[in-house]
Amino acid sequence: MKTHIRQKFIVGNWKMHTTAFEAEQLARGIIDGLVVADHVTVILCPPFPYLALVGDMLKGSQVALGAQNMYPQAEGAFTGEVSPTMLLDLSCGYVILGHSEGRHKLGESDEFINQKVVCTLAAGLDVILCVGETLEQRKSKQTEAVLDRQLSTGLAGVPSEALSRLSIAYEPVWAIGNDEHHATPQQAHDVHLLIRRKLSQVYGETRAQKMTVQYGGSVEPENAAAFLGQPGIDGVLIGGRQPESR
Structure with a gap:
């Protein structure tokens, strides 16, 4: 059986961090210090x-530009929201959708996230769809059921x-951001197997094996290699902010 080499994704989610100066310095450091292999995005x-600022800096580099969210309409009276048209205008190629903070702090439903996924893909942007369970759901052995629901509805x-x-x-x-857990x-590897099995049920084994499934739970420089070394983990979504003393 021929093994498909999936694209590895390394995604930096800066969340609500950085000033314009810090964003410029961080982007410059990444561009100057990065050597990217063909199978790594x-x-x-x-x-x-800071999308425009960072986007201008990334032009001509090996690094792509992504957004942290998007509203599922091309335009309209949606104060404070950002449309896929605006993101395309800024040369964004990717959008993170369904992030746990949107789900659990802002009340985004699976159905609303699905609207975003469909709209984003239709607009020509690539989607990074986040899924995951809470501690209570994990303790009550609902992990598989939660992921099944999030994937079924989200896709x-x-x-x-x-x-x-x-x-x-x-x-x-x-x-995520939890010092105790x-x-x-x-554990990440085991859940990735569940996710790929669900994708196989929906889209078939061949297509599921080609899809990139990455990990995004408090990835740090000290543990990134251990996660990336697991078979079936195709990258990392990094959202932590390192202490200033490092």
Whole structure:
């Protein structure tokens, strides 16, 4: 059986961090210090106010530009929101959708996230769809059921031909920014198997094996290699902010 070499994704989600100066310094450091292999895609997702600044810096480099969110309309009276048209105008190629902070702090439903996924793909942007369970759900052995629901609803109406522009990011909510609970590489690997099995049920084994499934639960320089070394983990979504003393 021929093994498919999936694209590795390294995604920097800057969340609500950086000033304009810090964003410029961080982007410059990444551009200057990065050597990217052909099968690795590196994406920076700065806050909305700095997309143009960082995007200009990334032109001609090996690093792609992504956004942290998007509203599922091309335009309209949606105060404070950002449309796919605006992101395309800024040369964004990727959008993070379904992030745990949007789900659990802002109340985004699976159905609303699905609207975003469908709209984003239709606009020509690539999607990074986040899924993951809370600590309570994990303790009550609901991990598989939660992921099944998030994937089934989040991918509803997404045709198989669009899968090449969609990746999944598993981010266990219980391990994000939590000093008491950390997912081990083996735990992440086991859940990635569940995710790929669900994708196989929906789209077939061949297509599922080609999809990138990355990990996003408190990835740090010290543990990134351990996660990336697990078979089936095709990259990392990094959203932590290192202490100033490092």
